[in-house]
Amino acid sequence: xxxxxxxxxxxxxKHGRIRYTSQRDMARVIERGLRRSRLPIAHSQGFSPRxxxxxxxxxxxGCESLAEYIDLRFADGGGAGFDATxxxxxxxxxxxxxxxxxxxxxxxxxxxxxxxxxxxxEGSLQExxxxxxxxxxxxxxxxxxxxxxxxxxxxxxxxxxxxxxxGRKTADNLRPSIVTLFHRGSGSTPGTQRIEASLxxxxxxxxxxxxxxxxxxxxxxxxxxxxxxxxxxxxxxFEPLSLQGLVRAPVNVGVQGR
Amino acid sequence: xxSVFEQLEPLLFSVEKPARYVGGELGCQMxxxxxxxxxxxxxxxxxxxxxxxxQGLQILYEIINERSDGxxxxxxxxxxxxxxxxxxxGIPLFSVESHKPAHEFHIIAFNLSAELxxxxxxxxxxLGGIPVRTQERGANDPVxxxxxxxxxxxxxxxxxxxxxxxxxxxxxVADITEAVARWLAIDEPERTRAELHRxxxxxxxxxxxxxxxxxxxxxxxxxxxxxxxxxxxxVEKRSVQDLGxxxxxxxxxxxxxxxxxxxxxxxxxxxxTRGCRFCQxxxxxxxxxxxxxxxxxxMVQRGIERTGYDEVALTSLSTADFSGIEPLxxxxxxxxxxAGRVSVSLPSLRVDAFTVGTAAKIQQVKRTGLTFAPExxxxxxxxxxxxxxxxxxxxxxxxxxxxxxxxxxxLYFLIGLPSERDEDVLGIAELGRRCVEIGRRYHSNxxxxxxxxxxxxxxxTPFQWxxxxxxxxxxxKISMLRSKAHETKGLTIRxxxxxxxxxxxxxxxxxxxxxxxxxxxxxxxxxxxxWGEFFDLSRFETAMERAGLLIEDVTTRQRSVxxxxxxxxLSAGLHKDFLVGEYQDALGELGVxxxxxxxxxxxxxxxxxxxxxxxxxxIAPAGGSQGTGQGIDLSVPVSxxxxxxx
Ligand code: SF4
Numbered sequence: 002x003x004x005x006x007x008x009x010x011x012x013x014x015k016h017g018r019i020r021y022t023s024q025r026d027m028a029r030v031i032e033r034g035l036r037r038s039r040l041p042i043a044h045s046q047g048f049s050p051r052x053x054x055x056x057x058x059x060x061x062x063g064c065e066s067l068a069e070y071i072d073l074r075f076a077d078g079g080g081a082g083f084d085a086t087x088x089x090x091x092x093x094x095x096x097x098x099x100x101x102x103x104x105x106x107x108x109x110x111x112x113x114x115x116x117x118x119x120x121x122x123e124g125s126l127q128e129x130x131x132x133x134x135x136x137x138x139x140x141x142x143x144x145x146x147x148x149x150x151x152x153x154x155x156x157x158x159x160x161x162x163x164x165x166x167x168g169r170k171t172a173d174n175l176r177p178s179i180v181t182l183f184h185r186g187s188g189s190t191p192g193t194q195r196i197e198a199s200l201x202x203x204x205x206x207x208x209x210x211x212x213x214x215x216x217x218x219x220x221x222x223x224x225x226x227x228x229x230x231x232x233x234x235x236x237x238x239f240e241p242l243s244l245q246g247l248v249r250a251p252v253n254v255g256v257q258g259r
Numbered sequence: 260x261x262s263v264f265e266q267l268e269p270l271l272f273s274v275e276k277p278a279r280y281v282g283g284e285l286g287c288q289m290x291x292x293x294x295x296x297x298x299x300x301x302x303x304x305x306x307x308x309x310x311x312x313x314q315g316l317q318i319l320y321e322i323i324n325e326r327s328d329g330x331x332x333x334x335x336x337x338x339x340x341x342x343x344x345x346x347x348x349g350i351p352l353f354s355v356e357s358h359k360p361a362h363e364f365h366i367i368a369f370n371l372s373a374e375l376x377x378x379x380x381x382x383x384x385x386l387g388g389i390p391v392r393t394q395e396r397g398a399n400d401p402v403x404x405x406x407x408x409x410x411x412x413x414x415x416x417x418x419x420x421x422x423x424x425x426x427x428x429x430x431x432v433a434d435i436t437e438a439v440a441r442w443l444a445i446d447e448p449e450r451t452r453a454e455l456h457r458x459x460x461x462x463x464x465x466x467x468x469x470x471x472x473x474x475x476x477x478x479x480x481x482x483x484x485x486x487x488x489x490x491x492x493x494v495e496k497r498s499v500q501d502l503g504x505x506x507x508x509x510x511x512x513x514x515x516x517x518x519x520x521x522x523x524x525x526x527x528x529x530x531x532t533r534g535c536r537f538c539q540x541x542x543x544x545x546x547x548x549x550x551x552x553x554x555x556x557x558m559v560q561r562g563i564e565r566t567g568y569d570e571v572a573l574t575s576l577s578t579a580d581f582s583g584i585e586p587l588x589x590x591x592x593x594x595x596x597x598a599g600r601v602s603v604s605l606p607s608l609r610v611d612a613f614t615v616g617t618a619a620k621i622q623q624v625k626r627t628g629l630t631f632a633p634e635x636x637x638x639x640x641x642x643x644x645x646x647x648x649x650x651x652x653x654x655x656x657x658x659x660x661x662x663x664x665x666x667x668x669x670l671y672f673l674i675g676l677p678s679e680r681d682e683d684v685l686g687i688a689e690l691g692r693r694c695v696e697i698g699r700r701y702h703s704n705x706x707x708x709x710x711x712x713x714x715x716x717x718x719x720t721p722f723q724w725x726x727x728x729x730x731x732x733x734x735x736k737i738s739m740l741r742s743k744a745h746e747t748k749g750l751t752i753r754x755x756x757x758x759x760x761x762x763x764x765x766x767x768x769x770x771x772x773x774x775x776x777x778x779x780x781x782x783x784x785x786x787x788x789x790w791g792e793f794f795d796l797s798r799f800e801t802a803m804e805r806a807g808l809l810i811e812d813v814t815t816r817q818r819s820v821x822x823x824x825x826x827x828x829l830s831a832g833l834h835k836d837f838l839v840g841e842y843q844d845a846l847g848e849l850g851v852x853x854x855x856x857x858x859x860x861x862x863x864x865x866x867x868x869x870x871x872x873x874x875x876x877x878i879a880p881a882g883g884s885q886g887t888g889q890g891i892d893l894s895v896p897v898s899x900x901x902x903x904x905x
Contacts, residue, residue, distance in 0.1 A: 021277040022515040030515060033567030036600075050600075063272045106567065108515060109283060140269075210272075222272050 005041060005075045006085055006095050008119035010126075011103065012242055016065040016226075019110035024059040031071065034106035040099060043076040057126040057230055057241070058133065061208050066227040070126050070241055072119065073099070085118040092118040117242050129232045129241055130202060132180060137196040137209055138188035138224035142217060147194050148184045150217050155182060160215040175215045178207045193223050263350050264358040270348065274340045278516035279307035282333075282355035285513035285566065288320070289356055290330035297436045297443070299323050299331040300354055300364040300401070304371070304379035305789060307335040307355075308518040314526060314574065315407060316370050318507040319428050329436045332356040332364070336379045336787070337386070345386065352387040361387030365439055366402045371409035374766035375759070375788040377416055378781040380405070384419070391778070393421055393469055398450040402439055402459075410466070411496075411543055412718040412826035415766055415773035417468035421452070422459045425466060425829060426496030426543075427529070429505050434462045460490060464497030466829060473771050473825065478812035480770050480825050495830045496543070498868050502529060502550040506558060513566045522570035522604070523562040527555050527587075531576035532854045532872075535634070536645045536845050537673060539717035540576055543831040545864035547855055548873040552583030556590045563601055572604045579609040579617065580855075582874050588617060608632075610648045615659035628667035629660045636672060636686030642848045643678055645841075650690065657694045661701040668694060668707050674736050675714040675728035675760070678846055684736045687711065688743040691750040698749070709744070710753045711737065713760030717767055718826045719833065721841035726817040727764050730796075733757035758796040762788065764814045765799060770825035773813075776802040834863035 015027075022030065032052050035042045044050035053074040060066050085092030100116035107113065123129065142150070154160055160176040180199040188195040196216075200207045213220040231238040271277040292298050301320055303310025310316070316333065323331035332354035337345060345351070352361040361367060367387070369380050381391050384403060390396050393403070405413065406424040413423035424431055438458040442450060452469075460467040470490040474482035485492070499505060511523060528549040531541040550558075559571050571591065575581065591603050608614050610631045618629060633648050635641040641648055657668055672687050691709045698705030713733040716722040728736070737754045744752045765773060779802035780788070787793045803810055818824070820839050837860070844851065854860060855872055865871050 018281040018283045019515060021271060021281050023276075023278070026278065026516045029517065029521075033513065035567070036569060037564065037567035044600075063277060108285065221269075223269055 004091070004095050005099060006092060006118040007075055008121075009073045009075070009096055009099050010117045010119055010123075010242060011071050011073065011100055011113055012115040013069050013071070013107075014065075014067050014112045014114055015060065015069055015110060016112075017110035019108055020063055020065045023062040024056070027060075028054075028056065030108060030111075034103060035073075037106040038102045040073075040102055041076045043074045055125060055127070057130050058202065058206060060227060061210070061225075064209060064225040064227060067114075068227060068229045068240070070130075070230065072126055086120050115242055126241060130230045131233045132199055132201045132231050132238065133206075133227055134229040134231075135196075135198045135200065135209055135212075136226045136228055137198065137213070137222060138190050138193040139196060139213060139220045140193050140223050141219045141221045142194065144184070144187065144194055147196075147216075147220075151182055151184050151196070154179075154216055162211055162214050173205065175205075175207050175211065177201070177204055179212070179215075182212075188224070190223050261360060261363065262358040263353045263360060266348060266350050267353070267358065270341065270344045270350075273344065275338060276308075276516060278514075279335065279338070280341065280355060283515055284311075286508075286510040287356060287512065288324050288331075290324050290332065292330050292359075295440075296328055296330050297366065297440050298364045299329065299432075299436075300334055300361055300367045301331055302334045302361075302367055302369045302380075302383060304336055304369055304376040304383060305373075305787070306338060307514075308516070309789075310335045310370070311512060311514050311518045312520040312524065313370055313372070314508070314524060315372075315428060317512055318505070319368070319432055320512075321507050321509060322429060323432055323436065326433070326436065328440060329432075332359065334361065334383070336376075336383055339787070342382075342386065352383055362389050362401060364401050365443060366404060366435070369403075369405040369407075371405045371407040371413075371416075373789055374409055374415075374763050375794070377766055377777045378786050378788055380416065381419060381778060381781045382786050391419055393419060393452070396421075396452060398447050398452070402442075402455060404435070404459075408540060408543065409767070411539070411829055411831060412767060412769075413466065413468065413829075414473075414771045414825045415769045415777050417771045418774040419777075420468060421455065423466045423468070424497070425464050425494060425831070427499045428497075429499050429507075431462065431464050431497045435459070435465070438462060457489075464495065466494040468771075471828065475770070475772065478809070478816060480823050482823070483828055493828055493830050495867065496832060498548075498832075498870055499529075500548065500870050501873060502526070502548050503554055506550075506554055511562060511566060513568070520572065522572050523559070523566055523568040524572045524574050525555055525558045525562060526550065526575060527573045527578055527581045527583075528575045528874075531580075533577060533580075534645050534841075534851050534853060536643075536721045536841055537634070537676065537714060537717075538576075539720050542720045542833060544576070545832065545862065546870055546872045548870075549582060552587055555583065555587055559587075559591055560594065560596070563597060569600050570602050570604060572606055574606060577609060578605040579614045584617065610656050611652050615656050615663065618660075619663045628669055629665050630669040630671065631656060632671035633690065634671065634673050635676060635683065636688075636690060637683045639848060640676060640679060640683040640686065642850050643845045644673075644676055645845070645850050647850050650693075653690065654693060654697060658697050658700075661698045661705065666698070666702050666705050668698070668705075670694070670707065670709045672709055672711050673714045674711055674740070675733050677716075677722055677725050679728075681736070681739065684740050685743050687740055688747070688750070688752075691744060691752075692747040695747055695749040704749075706749055706751060708751045708753055710755075711740065712755040713757050715760055715764045715767060718824065719829075719831050719838075721838045721845060723824060723838065724818040724820055724822070724842065727760070727814045729811075729815050730757040730761045733760060756791065756794070759788075759791075759794055761810065761814055762794070762796055762799050765803070765810065768813050768825075772806060772808060775806040776808065779805055830867070832862075832864040832867040834861070834867075837862040 042052045044052055055072045057070040096116040096118050100113045104113040159174045161172045164171055164173050178201045180201050183197045185195040185197055209225040210222055213222055232241055301316050320331050323329040334354050384391050389400050402421050404422045405420050406428050410423040410425055442455045442458050456467045456469050459465050460470055470486050472484040473480050530544040530547040532547055535541055633653055634646045635644055674684055687709050691707050694707045716725040716727055734757050741752050744750050780798045783798045785798040
């Protein structure tokens with residue numbers, strides 16, 4: 002048995018038909034994959050023990066992604082607990098091995114792209130990630146009109162969308178969460194326009210369909226790809242796998258074992 | 260080959276649970292179509308999450324795809340939101356694998372497990388761009404057939420099906436594939452529907468409704484004419500003798516979204532001879548055919564490792580009766596490779612303390628709730644229905660459950676049973692009260708839930724002649740039971756909508772004239788009638804009136820045992836004498852033993868079909884009192900009658 006570090010962070014891509022699987026169902030797919038892999042995943046205590054894995058920000062159903070993350074915690078007995086900081090090479094090797102084993106149990110469309118050993122200093126993914134980048138393909142509006150809409154949105158102080166919370170209608174302002182927004186010509190799907198956006202998770206996360214609603218309610222989402230999730234440290238953005246202190250396997254293992 | 264996926268894709272952002280429509284499950288197959296290959300579209304007339312786990316469908320999916328002359332894909336009823344969009348954009352019903360339109364398949368085979376799905380069958384055929392009525396289909400339309408438990412009275416769908424298949428599907432799919440291949444090889448214009456029907460009717464177990472013409476007089480069917488002498492008078496069901504030869508599914512589908520029964524399912528035996536008189540499933544699947552224990556163990560272990568599931572259900576009509584249950588449970592629970600993390604579930608628990616012991620062994624992790632099915636509220640009632648569980652059996656089982664850590668017990672009952680009196684209904688509250696009392700000895704906080712369903716006398720059972728309670732009568736009994744149960748804290752009554760029992764009776768007991776009602780309800784928009792939020796009896800009432808039929812004639816009318824029944828020409832092997840005798844014994848409150856462990860009383864199932872029981876053990880399971888005569892507390896006298904064997 003290879004040595005398995007105690008905590009591993011995985012980055013994977015999700016594309017093709019599996020994008021219609023919801024985040025909740027994705028967790029079940031990964032849990033079944035972990036059991037098939039026989040990796041010594043740790044479990045919670047209590048009446049119905051759950052495998053210890055944690056996701057980054059939920060990916061809306063139907064969206065593709067180049068950058069989804071999961072943190073996995075492994076139990077002792079599989080050789081857990083060695084010091085990856087002291088022996089980075091072994092850490093890299095171990096993370097790569099875990100990623101490869103996991104890849105073999107994943108359905109078509111899930112590609113494990115990178116892995117790193119967490120050494121303890123990092124926070125949870127949910128706390129760390131502060132912004133996401135998106136490429137959207139939209140229909141329902143011509144190029145010129147869309148450019149105008151986006152320009153007027155960017156100079157506005159408020160971009161309101163209506164939400165129903167606990168049976169009451171409220172108006173949410175999305176503007177503070179929109180960091181950048183560009184119209185980039187036509188999309189790869191015929192009849193669509195391409196939008197690129199960077200959206201902050203604070204004060205509130207914004208889903209692609211909400212953003213379109215904010216730009217213009219007649220827009221229809223045809224394709225959406227999350228291209229990155231980032232942490233901000235001293236005003237600079239980092240990918241959650243490039244952090245200091247984290248021993249990272251830079252090699253793409255996506256095709257291993259296929 | 261065409262695919263509608265490109266048209267479908269842009270719509271999937273706008274619908275609920277889009278994973279229902281894209282396939283890609285573990286075990287999903289992409290068969291080749293083309294010259295010399297008969298293509299099947301296996302259809303389940305309810306949503307993906309209800310239909311996907313269906314074992315029958317998955318078994319046939321694999322068997323057909325293993326054939327060099329067959330290809331099988333799957334489809335499920337699209338939910339309202341997508342259906343509306345499909346009709347708007349002109350997208351036909353499609354398969355989830357290659358998204359090929361339904362009308363490009365040679366055969367569309369529906370699984371009929373519940374009668375209230377009939378309107379969905381018509382809707383799906385129509386959504387496929389195919390004429391719903393058999394008569395209107397031509398040489399290039401798919402062959403529309405159905406299998407599953409409901410086909411023992413397929414008359415309400417007779418005008419819409421080219422054929423209905425009775426019994427096990429494993430062998431018959433080969434015969435159908437070959438017959439349809441022969442038909443497809445005929446050049447037009449000789450390739451007629453009539454020729455197709457002739458070819459299909461020559462297959463054992465296949466019923467072709469267009470070859471029969473029922474004759475009616477008022478409420479009653481008085482005759483059945485065959486269009487020619489070569490048309491079989493009786494269609495007998497198909498049965499496989501040795502389940503060991505059919506270790507399917509080998510690659511159970513593991514879906515990418517949550518479905519019902521989302522776990523590994525392994526069938527341990529087929530058939531049941533407990534002899535519960537209300538139970539259609541038990542009557543039509545006789546005799547008992549067990550899978551060899553070694554094979555079950557192998558299927559379970561391979562299945563767990565292949566799928567990653569941490570739960571396996573051992574399925575059958577009464578799994579605690581499986582002769583190899585103890586070694587089987589031990590093999591799964593003690594297997595080191597499963598690391599103590601795999602739980603086994605027995606979907607149908609026998610009511611006795613012994614069974615609870617087995618349950619305790621296998622549910623070490625999650626001890627949420629246990630379910631028992633006494634079915635009748637009093638010992639008298641249970642003798643009538645031949646569910647020979649004494650009150651003490653139940654209390655012992657419940658005591659065992661509470662003492663071993665369970666805090667929730669669920670009990671299943673039927674009301675509206677033959678000869679039922681109010682005291683039998685109130686007996687449910689009394690049983691519930693005692694169960695709560697027993698629970699309090701162990702825990703301060705216990706819940707007992709009694710689930711009450713309205714009895715529908717089903718075809719091919721001893722109660723097939725019996726009058727059903729009206730919807731109002733069922734409602735009265737429920738109200739009476741609820742107010743009685745109200746006196747006990749910790750006892751909850753759940754009930755099935757009585758109006759749905761009325762509609763279910765129309766669909767399951769109706770004759771060919773009911774077809775107009777199915778079609779009318781569908782045209783009124785009555786689809787997904789299994790779903791409480793969409794069910795509406797008034798559509799059925801309107802349709803019955805328009806068809807000139809009376810609901811009472813089908814539901815509350817007592818038939819004499821001499822009356823011709825619309826399904827008399829379809830046989831599950833059971834002799835009429837046996838059914839009549841059982842009906843009389845029921846009304847005489849006389850039980851009958853299980854023929855697995857006592858002499859055969861010749862119900863007909865084995866003798867007609869040339870089958871026999873296939874059980875590993877000739878001895879009744881330990882502790883099982885139900886129907887075995889063992890361990891019954893005789894302080895209440897019980898008469899267990901043995902029927903003469905000739
Ligand atoms: S024929 Fe005899 S042994 Fe076979 S199921 Fe019927 S009663 Fe039992």
